[in-house]
Amino acid sequence: MKIATWNVNSLRVRLGHVLDWLAANEIDALALQETKLTNDKFPAAALAEAGYDAVFAGQPTYNGVAILSRRATVGAPTAVLRGNPLYEDPQQRLISAEVGGLRLVCAYFPNGQEVGSDKYEYKLAWIDALRAWLAQRPAAGAAAATVLLGDFNIAPEDRDVHDPEAWRGAILCSEPERERFRSLLADGRVDAFRMFEQAERSYSWWDYRQLGFRRNAGLRIDHVLVDASLAPRVRACAIDRAPRKLEKPSDHAPVIVEID
């Protein structure tokens, strides 16, 4: 089963890229972030035409998340939950559903804007609440194993940053953010990307400015965390840079994980 996550930075603008990419890569489930669409504008019909069922949680202008599943291979998403029951949040950043026997949790972590700002405090509180909710899930065996995937807006280590000194302590790289990423792992998850040999300077986001992609001036902030119980079934994990090379790309590349 091939599962992926992609911050598309407007599904309206990127729908063509998403459809082309799904067709080319035989993706069974796709977690989307920053759809930037209200639910009435979600392109469910076009996706259905392409063979994908969708569940989504949107709002005007900002945020917005969705989970797509390939009808022919894994069927429609079930047991859909929007948001975190432990954390009232008007921002649509979280949607979860069962697909192909796995619990997928699609997350768009807050950006945080600047260390010490109100948005930064919101980011940390949002992550703490996510952790608390995930910890409440029934014990393994009683429910589907979980894949937590999305745009975490955290570069976990210096090797995930193109210029670690320039980014030292900055938003996306600050120690409190990294500590929270590590705590999500310590709770019993594995960073699927780091289970495998990867090229040095592997990133999932590149700034639109300053020829960021051409210079590979990027960050690895999009992640797939699998429950430790799932790790033996993970066959591969990779970042696909191809869509970042297209005309009018998202600034993020998709991350694909293959699970038996």
Place this chain on the structure above:
DNA sequence: ATGGCCATAGTGTATGGA
């Protein structure tokens, strides 16, 4: 020199992203 781009709402230019 610390910005440069992109999307949205909406038709100016501000906000947010990372």
